[in-house]
Amino acid sequence: MKKPIAIACDHAALDMKAEVIKHLSDNGFECIDYGTYTKDSCNYPDYAEKVCTAVYEGKHDLGILICGTGIGMSMAANKCKGIRAALCSDTFSARFTRLHNDANILCMGARTIGAGLACDIADIFVNTPFEGGRHKTRVDMITALEEKLSK
Ligand code: RB5
Numbered sequence: 001m002k003k004p005i006a007i008a009c010d011h012a013a014l015d016m017k018a019e020v021i022k023h024l025s026d027n028g029f030e031c032i033d034y035g036t037y038t039k040d041s042c043n044y045p046d047y048a049e050k051v052c053t054a055v056y057e058g059k060h061d062l063g064i065l066i067c068g069t070g071i072g073m074s075m076a077a078n079k080c081k082g083i084r085a086a087l088c089s090d091t092f093s094a095r096f097t098r099l100h101n102d103a104n105i106l107c108m109g110a111r112t113i114g115a116g117l118a119c120d121i122a123d124i125f126v127n128t129p130f131e132g133g134r135h136k137t138r139v140d141m142i143t144a145l146e147e148k149l150s151k
Pocket of ligand 1: 068
Protein backbone atom coordinates (compact mmCIF):
# COMPACT_ATOMS: atom_id res chain seq x y z
CA MET A 1 0.00 0.00 0.00
CA LYS A 2 1.48 3.34 -1.10
CA LYS A 3 1.73 5.96 1.63
CA PRO A 4 0.29 9.39 0.75
CA ILE A 5 2.65 12.07 -0.50
CA ALA A 6 3.26 15.00 1.89
CA ILE A 7 3.24 18.36 0.14
CA ALA A 8 3.59 22.00 1.19
CA CYS A 9 4.52 25.36 -0.25
CA ASP A 10 4.92 29.00 0.69
CA HIS A 11 2.90 31.92 -0.67
CA ALA A 12 4.98 32.03 -3.87
CA ALA A 13 3.94 28.55 -4.92
CA LEU A 14 0.27 28.14 -4.00
CA ASP A 15 -0.94 27.78 -7.62
CA MET A 16 1.82 25.37 -8.59
CA LYS A 17 1.16 23.23 -5.52
CA ALA A 18 -2.51 22.96 -6.53
CA GLU A 19 -1.52 21.81 -10.02
CA VAL A 20 0.92 19.24 -8.68
CA ILE A 21 -1.66 17.89 -6.21
CA LYS A 22 -4.24 17.58 -9.00
CA HIS A 23 -1.78 15.83 -11.30
CA LEU A 24 -0.67 13.34 -8.65
CA SER A 25 -4.24 12.70 -7.50
CA ASP A 26 -5.36 12.10 -11.10
CA ASN A 27 -2.55 9.55 -11.32
CA GLY A 28 -3.46 7.58 -8.21
CA PHE A 29 -1.40 9.27 -5.49
CA GLU A 30 -3.08 10.64 -2.41
CA CYS A 31 -1.54 13.94 -1.29
CA ILE A 32 -1.69 15.40 2.20
CA ASP A 33 -1.44 19.18 1.98
CA TYR A 34 0.44 20.70 4.94
CA GLY A 35 -0.13 24.30 3.79
CA THR A 36 0.22 27.12 3.24
CA TYR A 37 -3.38 27.62 2.17
CA THR A 38 -3.42 31.32 1.20
CA LYS A 39 -1.23 33.78 -0.70
CA ASP A 40 -0.51 35.72 2.49
CA SER A 41 3.22 36.09 3.01
CA CYS A 42 4.64 33.29 5.17
CA ASN A 43 7.96 31.71 6.08
CA TYR A 44 9.01 28.65 4.08
CA PRO A 45 10.97 26.95 6.93
CA ASP A 46 7.67 26.48 8.81
CA TYR A 47 6.32 24.41 5.93
CA ALA A 48 9.57 22.51 5.38
CA GLU A 49 9.39 21.58 9.07
CA LYS A 50 5.81 20.30 8.80
CA VAL A 51 6.52 18.03 5.85
CA CYS A 52 9.94 16.85 7.06
CA THR A 53 8.56 16.02 10.51
CA ALA A 54 5.78 13.95 8.99
CA VAL A 55 8.28 12.10 6.75
CA TYR A 56 10.66 11.58 9.70
CA GLU A 57 7.77 10.17 11.75
CA GLY A 58 7.03 7.67 8.98
CA LYS A 59 3.65 9.06 7.99
CA HIS A 60 4.99 9.46 4.45
CA ASP A 61 7.83 7.98 2.45
CA LEU A 62 8.07 10.99 0.15
CA GLY A 63 7.36 14.71 0.34
CA ILE A 64 7.28 17.68 -2.00
CA LEU A 65 8.17 21.27 -1.03
CA ILE A 66 7.69 24.23 -3.36
CA CYS A 67 8.73 27.85 -2.81
CA GLY A 68 9.79 30.63 -5.19
CA THR A 69 13.12 29.11 -6.15
CA GLY A 70 12.96 25.82 -4.24
CA ILE A 71 16.28 26.80 -2.68
CA GLY A 72 15.02 27.95 0.73
CA MET A 73 12.85 24.86 1.09
CA SER A 74 15.76 22.58 0.16
CA MET A 75 18.11 24.31 2.61
CA ALA A 76 15.59 24.01 5.44
CA ALA A 77 14.66 20.42 4.60
CA ASN A 78 18.28 19.27 4.48
CA LYS A 79 18.77 20.46 8.08
CA CYS A 80 16.18 17.92 9.22
CA LYS A 81 17.19 14.49 10.47
CA GLY A 82 16.60 11.67 8.01
CA ILE A 83 15.82 14.02 5.15
CA ARG A 84 17.51 13.93 1.78
CA ALA A 85 16.01 16.82 -0.18
CA ALA A 86 16.73 17.38 -3.85
CA LEU A 87 16.00 20.59 -5.72
CA CYS A 88 15.05 19.58 -9.25
CA SER A 89 14.31 21.66 -12.33
CA ASP A 90 14.52 18.81 -14.82
CA THR A 91 13.19 15.27 -15.11
CA PHE A 92 16.62 13.62 -15.40
CA SER A 93 17.63 14.93 -11.97
CA ALA A 94 14.28 13.84 -10.49
CA ARG A 95 14.77 10.30 -11.81
CA PHE A 96 18.38 9.98 -10.68
CA THR A 97 17.94 11.54 -7.27
CA ARG A 98 15.49 8.72 -6.54
CA LEU A 99 17.57 6.01 -8.23
CA HIS A 100 20.93 7.01 -6.75
CA ASN A 101 20.36 9.30 -3.73
CA ASP A 102 17.12 7.85 -2.37
CA ALA A 103 15.93 11.44 -2.02
CA ASN A 104 12.80 11.55 0.11
CA ILE A 105 11.91 15.20 -0.47
CA LEU A 106 11.52 16.86 -3.86
CA CYS A 107 11.93 20.64 -3.92
CA MET A 108 10.89 22.81 -6.83
CA GLY A 109 10.75 26.52 -7.63
CA ALA A 110 7.46 28.04 -8.75
CA ARG A 111 9.31 31.08 -10.10
CA THR A 112 11.89 29.06 -12.01
CA ILE A 113 9.91 26.36 -13.82
CA GLY A 114 6.38 26.04 -15.20
CA ALA A 115 3.59 23.97 -13.74
CA GLY A 116 3.64 21.44 -16.58
CA LEU A 117 7.28 20.62 -15.99
CA ALA A 118 6.72 20.58 -12.21
CA CYS A 119 4.01 17.95 -12.69
CA ASP A 120 6.30 15.81 -14.89
CA ILE A 121 9.13 16.12 -12.35
CA ALA A 122 6.80 15.19 -9.46
CA ASP A 123 5.42 12.26 -11.45
CA ILE A 124 8.87 10.81 -12.09
CA PHE A 125 9.97 11.44 -8.50
CA VAL A 126 7.08 9.53 -6.93
CA ASN A 127 7.23 6.66 -9.44
CA THR A 128 10.97 5.93 -9.40
CA PRO A 129 12.38 3.45 -6.85
CA PHE A 130 15.78 3.62 -5.16
CA GLU A 131 18.29 1.40 -6.94
CA GLY A 132 20.17 0.36 -3.77
CA GLY A 133 23.43 -1.60 -4.19
CA ARG A 134 26.49 0.62 -4.37
CA HIS A 135 24.24 3.65 -4.00
CA LYS A 136 23.09 2.43 -0.59
CA THR A 137 26.69 2.54 0.63
CA ARG A 138 26.86 6.20 -0.39
CA VAL A 139 23.49 7.13 1.07
CA ASP A 140 24.55 5.42 4.33
CA MET A 141 27.64 7.66 4.26
CA ILE A 142 25.39 10.73 4.06
CA THR A 143 23.49 9.46 7.11
CA ALA A 144 26.78 8.90 8.94
CA LEU A 145 27.82 12.48 8.16
CA GLU A 146 24.53 13.72 9.59
CA GLU A 147 25.21 11.80 12.83
CA LYS A 148 28.84 12.92 13.04
CA LEU A 149 28.22 16.63 12.49
CA SER A 150 25.15 16.95 14.71
CA LYS A 151 27.03 16.09 17.92
C1 RB5 B 1 9.59 34.28 -1.00
O1 RB5 B 1 9.58 35.57 -1.49
C2 RB5 B 1 10.85 33.54 -1.46
O2 RB5 B 1 11.96 34.05 -0.82
C3 RB5 B 1 10.71 32.06 -1.24
O3 RB5 B 1 9.59 31.59 -1.89
C4 RB5 B 1 11.85 31.20 -1.73
O4 RB5 B 1 12.17 31.49 -3.05
C5 RB5 B 1 13.03 31.10 -0.87
O5 RB5 B 1 13.99 30.38 -1.16
